[in-house]
Amino acid sequence: MQSISHLCRGSCTLHIFCVESVWPLPQKLAISEERYPLSPTHFNFYYGEDQASIMKDCSLLDSAFTRYFPLIFPDLTSGNPPTTLPGLETFSQLVQQEEDGTYFINKTEIEDFPSFQYRGILLDTSRHFLPLKAILNTLDAMAYSKFNVFHWHIVDDPSFPYQSRTFPDLSSKGAYHPMSHIYTQSDVRRVLTHARLRGIRVIPEFDSPGHTQSWGKGQPNLLTPCYKGSSPSGTFGPINPASALSYIFMSQFLKEVTSVFPDPYFHLGGDEVNFSCWQSNPDVRAFMQKMGFGKDYTKLESFYMENIVNITSNLNKTSIVWQDVFDYHERIPKDTILHIWKGLPAQYKAETSRMTKAGHRVLLGAPWYINHIAYGQDWRISYNVQPLNFSGTEEQKKLVIGGEVSMWGEYVDATNLSPRLWPRACAAAERLWSDESQTRSAEAAFPRLQAFRCSLLRRGVRAEPLSPGHCSDEYRGI
Amino acid sequence: MQSISHLCRGSCTLHIFCVESVWPLPQKLAISEERYPLSPTHFNFYYGEDQASIMKDCSLLDSAFTRYFPLIFPDLTSGNPPTTLPGLETFSQLVQQEEDGTYFINKTEIEDFPSFQYRGILLDTSRHFLPLKAILNTLDAMAYSKFNVFHWHIVDDPSFPYQSRTFPDLSSKGAYHPMSHIYTQSDVRRVLTHARLRGIRVIPEFDSPGHTQSWGKGQPNLLTPCYKGSSPSGTFGPINPASALSYIFMSQFLKEVTSVFPDPYFHLGGDEVNFSCWQSNPDVRAFMQKMGFGKDYTKLESFYMENIVNITSNLNKTSIVWQDVFDYHERIPKDTILHIWKGLPAQYKAETSRMTKAGHRVLLGAPWYINHIAYGQDWRISYNVQPLNFSGTEEQKKLVIGGEVSMWGEYVDATNLSPRLWPRACAAAERLWSDESQTRSAEAAFPRLQAFRCSLLRRGVRAEPLSPGHCSDEYRGI
Numbered sequence: 001m002q003s004i005s006h007l008c009r010g011s012c013t014l015h016i017f018c019v020e021s022v023w024p025l026p027q028k029l030a031i032s033e034e035r036y037p038l039s040p041t042h043f044n045f046y047y048g049e050d051q052a053s054i055m056k057d058c059s060l061l062d063s064a065f066t067r068y069f070p071l072i073f074p075d076l077t078s079g080n081p082p083t084t085l086p087g088l089e090t091f092s093q094l095v096q097q098e099e100d101g102t103y104f105i106n107k108t109e110i111e112d113f114p115s116f117q118y119r120g121i122l123l124d125t126s127r128h129f130l131p132l133k134a135i136l137n138t139l140d141a142m143a144y145s146k147f148n149v150f151h152w153h154i155v156d157d158p159s160f161p162y163q164s165r166t167f168p169d170l171s172s173k174g175a176y177h178p179m180s181h182i183y184t185q186s187d188v189r190r191v192l193t194h195a196r197l198r199g200i201r202v203i204p205e206f207d208s209p210g211h212t213q214s215w216g217k218g219q220p221n222l223l224t225p226c227y228k229g230s231s232p233s234g235t236f237g238p239i240n241p242a243s244a245l246s247y248i249f250m251s252q253f254l255k256e257v258t259s260v261f262p263d264p265y266f267h268l269g270g271d272e273v274n275f276s277c278w279q280s281n282p283d284v285r286a287f288m289q290k291m292g293f294g295k296d297y298t299k300l301e302s303f304y305m306e307n308i309v310n311i312t313s314n315l316n317k318t319s320i321v322w323q324d325v326f327d328y329h330e331r332i333p334k335d336t337i338l339h340i341w342k343g344l345p346a347q348y349k350a351e352t353s354r355m356t357k358a359g360h361r362v363l364l365g366a367p368w369y370i371n372h373i374a375y376g377q378d379w380r381i382s383y384n385v386q387p388l389n390f391s392g393t394e395e396q397k398k399l400v401i402g403g404e405v406s407m408w409g410e411y412v413d414a415t416n417l418s419p420r421l422w423p424r425a426c427a428a429a430e431r432l433w434s435d436e437s438q439t440r441s442a443e444a445a446f447p448r449l450q451a452f453r454c455s456l457l458r459r460g461v462r463a464e465p466l467s468p469g470h471c472s473d474e475y476r477g478i
Numbered sequence: 479m480q481s482i483s484h485l486c487r488g489s490c491t492l493h494i495f496c497v498e499s500v501w502p503l504p505q506k507l508a509i510s511e512e513r514y515p516l517s518p519t520h521f522n523f524y525y526g527e528d529q530a531s532i533m534k535d536c537s538l539l540d541s542a543f544t545r546y547f548p549l550i551f552p553d554l555t556s557g558n559p560p561t562t563l564p565g566l567e568t569f570s571q572l573v574q575q576e577e578d579g580t581y582f583i584n585k586t587e588i589e590d591f592p593s594f595q596y597r598g599i600l601l602d603t604s605r606h607f608l609p610l611k612a613i614l615n616t617l618d619a620m621a622y623s624k625f626n627v628f629h630w631h632i633v634d635d636p637s638f639p640y641q642s643r644t645f646p647d648l649s650s651k652g653a654y655h656p657m658s659h660i661y662t663q664s665d666v667r668r669v670l671t672h673a674r675l676r677g678i679r680v681i682p683e684f685d686s687p688g689h690t691q692s693w694g695k696g697q698p699n700l701l702t703p704c705y706k707g708s709s710p711s712g713t714f715g716p717i718n719p720a721s722a723l724s725y726i727f728m729s730q731f732l733k734e735v736t737s738v739f740p741d742p743y744f745h746l747g748g749d750e751v752n753f754s755c756w757q758s759n760p761d762v763r764a765f766m767q768k769m770g771f772g773k774d775y776t777k778l779e780s781f782y783m784e785n786i787v788n789i790t791s792n793l794n795k796t797s798i799v800w801q802d803v804f805d806y807h808e809r810i811p812k813d814t815i816l817h818i819w820k821g822l823p824a825q826y827k828a829e830t831s832r833m834t835k836a837g838h839r840v841l842l843g844a845p846w847y848i849n850h851i852a853y854g855q856d857w858r859i860s861y862n863v864q865p866l867n868f869s870g871t872e873e874q875k876k877l878v879i880g881g882e883v884s885m886w887g888e889y890v891d892a893t894n895l896s897p898r899l900w901p902r903a904c905a906a907a908e909r910l911w912s913d914e915s916q917t918r919s920a921e922a923a924f925p926r927l928q929a930f931r932c933s934l935l936r937r938g939v940r941a942e943p944l945s946p947g948h949c950s951d952e953y954r955g956i
Binding site for chain 2: 466
């Protein structure tokens with residue numbers, strides 16, 4: 001009855017009939033007053049004539065069509081709400097219900113594509129372990145908001161929940177609990193599949209050489225022993241960049257994890273390396289001298305990162321690193337993507353200019369650290385970000401591949417993840433998807449975001465309220 | 479096997495044997511290293527010899543004993559975790575479990591009583607409707623933290639969810655939804671019973687004359703018609719203080735609600751009255767003239783509040799009002815309790831001085847508006863409050879009956895209530911219960927609060943984390 005064509009990522013035209021507003025706003029949306037009833041019993045999707053032959057075996061779309069039905073007609077189905085690909089998601093947001101329960105959609109012309117190709121959310125599963133269910137629920141909500149990258153900051157100083165096939169001690173000794181607080185290979189596969197079916201890429205981060213305290217528990221001789229005077233103090237610093245064993249371990253470990261996570265991008269971290277432990281260690285100092293680094297430990301860090309980036313490159317992955325790596329060492333391989341996380345607008349804009357001038361692709365994280373909470377409607381701050389408003393040529397602007405919302409885990413676990421993330425993250429979702437010229441006003445976006453928040457709630461996402469009021473289907477989903 | 483005496487409110491001595499820390503900290507706690515096993519199959523409570531005859535028919539305690547068992551021995555029971563009275567709660571926090579699953583308690587001497595008699599939490603069910611389950615769960619967590627007053631800010635401008643017997647239109651027209659977003663008489667009774675069994679008083683607030691927009695929907699001729707020039711603008715202001723109908727309605731309505739809520743205290747609001755609508759209305763202006771109030775609308779507000787306080791007094795209730803009423807009108811009846819909600823420490827301390835000097839009992843709310851969130855460990859700010867650190871005599875200090883944590887509902891509903899309230903409210907719980915001289919350091923309290931947060935989680939309260947880490951029984955309860 002209705003035809004949807006071009007549902008795959010990229011340019012997308014929907015010839016459908018509907019009425020309500022959509023979040024994030026499509027590039028072109030023309031809703032007419034002409035109203036068409038939708039009958040659940042006669043509803044079907046089919047490919048347009050021009051796509052029929054190409055799409056015939058597109059199992060991803062076929063399975064999305066199947067999962068999609070109860071989202072449009074919630075009254076007629078039960079069970080977990082499914083998610084959709086971007087075009088289906090838009091369609092599902094346009095279907096409305098009369099008071100008597102009948103469904104309808106207004107005739108609508110849509111042309112749509114994302115403004116930025118990379119629209120990510122970072123979850124931190126090291127500072128607090130997040131149960132699989134919390135991750136899968138986040139993936140659902142991401143698909144509803146058209147985020148397409150799950151940046152899995154899977155390990156860090158506090159714990160190592162990734163269960164490695166090659167080095168099982170990393171989690172058995174480095175996780176908060178060796179059984180209940182780990183991600184098994186099967187858990188990881190479940191996340192990957194759940195994400196793939198929703199058009200979401202999973203990019204893992206194994207941050208080094210800093211942020212690795214938990215690695216040291218299951219992998220002796222990996223971290224740098226810190227010294228107090230002439231003897232070891234018993235504490236450890238970053239991965240030991242002076243030891244050949246470190247590179248042998250990292251090669252083996254990266255070989256495993258780059259095969260477990262199929263995405264062509266891989267996040268290597270590289271942020272916040274504290275030099276004091278390296279400085280205290282006589283072996284590291286001897287290595288510095290041998291390499292001619294003088295007293296400049298940024299050179300040592302660069303040396304380490306260069307090796308790690310090369311290992312990753314040989315494993316056919318494109319590296320993403322935090323901005324620190326560029327700040328210390330501008331000669332990193334050109335195809336390395338730089339992830340900006342520091343500073344206020346003036347600072348991150350200047351950084352974006354410098355990086356793109358050096359020819360690097362850039363990922364903007366700094367303005368969307370939404371683990372930092374404030375009272376009231378702080379989503380407006382996220383919404384007002386202008387990723388391309390920095391000094392640079394058109395060529396430089398094209399190098400900004402997108403942005404990422406970070407939900408660091410110092411104060412976040414499964415008790416508060418969802419309401420802290422949703423709908424606050426939706427502001428960045430629209431900024432990264434929609435045409436900036438049509439979405440300049442947070443005030444104008446507000447009622448549409450409120451409606452979308454109610455959709456999230458109805459679909460089982462514990463999204464917090466933006467102002468006094470209520471949703472019509474409140475608490476049905478949660 | 480163990481004897482517990484004096485469990486009722488007030489001075490309390492427990493002769494029990496145990497080890498772990500308790501939140502809030504008892505007035506006197508001496509935990510010895512002597513350890514006693516507890517056998518679930520042989521465990522029993524009985525009254526000490528001196529209480530046996532008095533307590534024989536204390537059904538409140540008997541039912542608490544019954545509900546209490548699964549809290550001490552969670553492995554052996556299933557179902558919803560129950561709650562206890564203060565002494566039982568302390569005991570339950572002292573029982574520990576060996577790795578092999580056996581229970582034990584260290585020999586402990588406790589003498590305990592609360593520093594302040596009034597330890598409240600305000601929930602706002604008007605800006606967002608809170609399902610009954612969310613309220614009951616909050617009452618559970620309150621009992622665990624030894625809060626003893628639930629201040630139910632039940633109606634306000636945005637909605638009127640209380641279903642009145644006398645004026646059913648108030649909710650059928652003033653609630654967000656006349657069926658799904660109301661508290662029926664049976665709902666209210668359920669809250670009252672749940673609270674009573676946990677030693678919690680329920681003090682309702684029916685705030686007037688301001689904050690009453692939702693009242694006007696189901697009660698015509700109650701609110702003041704605002705004027706634009708010489709004709710009504712179509713909008714309404716506070717309750718009309720110039721109309722006899724207002725006082726007749728309030729008498730009837732207060733007669734109902736003071737009988738529904740049995741607590742001897744009753745909160746009448748009286749805050750933030752906007753005078754501009756009154757000023758615009760010719761009838762109100764004529765009334766001002768007749769009463770000789772000149773242009774001073776605070777006199778009109780005082781006149782209204784005086785009448786409402788008198789009506790409430792005749793219904794044998796002690797009134798609580800927000801500080802505005804005192805600020806405008808110092809001659810209110812001496813037994814009226816004043817609730818301080820404004821300002822930074824210097825301001826609320828000065829206000830406390832003034833009020834107690836005038837002989838009023840005072841309730842301190844200002845420092846604990848924890849709906850205002852901030853990044854990080856903001857519980858420390860709540861913890862460092864010193865309610866008696868104001869300029870005044872010993873007699874004045876005795877007039878500070880306690881304090882209250884407010885969780886206003888602009889940005890809070892069932893999606894985020896629990897993690898926003900817990901464990902942040904626990905800081906005030908300890909400040910109001912424990913000896914200030916023993917609980918000066920937030921740093922020293924921190925590990926104990928973390929352990930208590932884990933207890934809340936295990937008992938089914940969605941309490942958010944305070945720092946990176948994990949609980950041993952994480953997510954079992956939620």
